[in-house]
Amino acid sequence: MQPPDRRPRRLRRTPALRRAFAETTVPASALVLPVFVAADLDEPVPVASLPGVFQHSVASAVRLAEDCVAAGVGGVILFGLPAVKDPVGSSGWDPAGPVPRALEAMRAAVGEELVLWADVCQCEYTDHGHCGPLDATGQVDNDAAVEGYVRDALAYAAAGADLVAPSGMMDGQVAAIRRGLDADGAAHVGVVAYAAKYASAFYGPFRDAAGSSMVSGDRAGHQLDPANAREAARELDLDAAEGADALMVKPALAYLDVVAEARRRHALPVAAYHVSGEYAMVRAAADRGWLDGEAALSESVLSIRRAGADLVLTYAALELARGATR
Numbered sequence: 001m002q003p004p005d006r007r008p009r010r011l012r013r014t015p016a017l018r019r020a021f022a023e024t025t026v027p028a029s030a031l032v033l034p035v036f037v038a039a040d041l042d043e044p045v046p047v048a049s050l051p052g053v054f055q056h057s058v059a060s061a062v063r064l065a066e067d068c069v070a071a072g073v074g075g076v077i078l079f080g081l082p083a084v085k086d087p088v089g090s091s092g093w094d095p096a097g098p099v100p101r102a103l104e105a106m107r108a109a110v111g112e113e114l115v116l117w118a119d120v121c122q123c124e125y126t127d128h129g130h131c132g133p134l135d136a137t138g139q140v141d142n143d144a145a146v147e148g149y150v151r152d153a154l155a156y157a158a159a160g161a162d163l164v165a166p167s168g169m170m171d172g173q174v175a176a177i178r179r180g181l182d183a184d185g186a187a188h189v190g191v192v193a194y195a196a197k198y199a200s201a202f203y204g205p206f207r208d209a210a211g212s213s214m215v216s217g218d219r220a221g222h223q224l225d226p227a228n229a230r231e232a233a234r235e236l237d238l239d240a241a242e243g244a245d246a247l248m249v250k251p252a253l254a255y256l257d258v259v260a261e262a263r264r265r266h267a268l269p270v271a272a273y274h275v276s277g278e279y280a281m282v283r284a285a286a287d288r289g290w291l292d293g294e295a296a297l298s299e300s301v302l303s304i305r306r307a308g309a310d311l312v313l314t315y316a317a318l319e320l321a322r323g324a325t326r
């Protein structure tokens with residue numbers, strides 16, 4: 001055989017060479033940890049389908065936020081489990097609800113060391129588990145849901161959120177929240193739009209954690225069809241035009257083409273949500289000894305960054321930040 005005259009292996013020979021030529025890094029500051037806060041818990045309760053994840057009391061959520069600061073994690077995104085639910089989800093905007101209480105307590109504990117995000121959706125707060133009030137046909141009433149999201153966002157802004165992240169996939173939600181915040185003295189609060197959020201089977205464990213399973217039906221009438229990428233581009237463009245400060249794609253691993261397209265189309269920061277099912281399936285396989293869980297999670301998040309995400313929301317944020325070698 002004629003010896004090759006180009007040898008790409010030269011740059012991969014030693015760990016130091018590989019580090020020097022790594023194109024992608026995962027700084028802890030790019031990671032955002034989802035945190036579930038329950039109104040009526042005194043002690044954290046483990047989520048069976050999400051090993052390592054807990055439903056928190058306000059006090060234990062604050063301790064977790066302090067751990068995040070110590071590890072250099074960039075931010076936390078809060079989800080609430082309220083004491084009471086109703087058909088419109090009014091406990092979502094209750095200033096004494098779990099998310100506003102946790103935001104205030106975290107802010108008091110960590111100051112501005114950690115970016116505090118609040119997810120904005122009604123699915124944790126409605127008794128039927130849908131993302132807003134239902135109309136006569138049983139579909140989520142778009143404009144009524146958006147009114148609720150604006151009220152949620154104002155409550156979270158007043159409690160100290162840096163960023164609100166509407167995840168309901170209702171039309172016009174970004175513009176309405178932006179207008180509402182600006183009119184309420186909260187022009188400094190950013191909107192990270194879950195712009196391309198798919199109707200995905202990978203949210204299963206989250207719905208256990210957040211208690212947001214639907215009594216019946218699904219979310220296919222508002223979340224994107226997994227078959228569609230051009231439609232995702234249209235949603236990304238609309239949310240950018242509505243004034244989003246950053247754009248999110250969700251889930252992440254099964255939608256890396258969409259992450260890459262978001263990166264190509266927009267100068268706005270891109271976030272991607274490595275969702276509950278994407279995390280849980282690695283954990284489940286690792287528990288059986290079928291793969292190295294830490295390595296698989298770290299490779300997953302690295303790949304999401306390589307596809308173009310600036311920020312990655314992941315249940316592995318704290319452990320990755322602690323062990324961060326890249």
Ligand code: PBG
Binds near residue numbers: 207
């Ligand atoms: C809605 C919301 C969901 C997730 C984040 N925000 C669930 C849904 O749309 O049903 C899923 C996140 C995950 O699976 O980790 N509030």
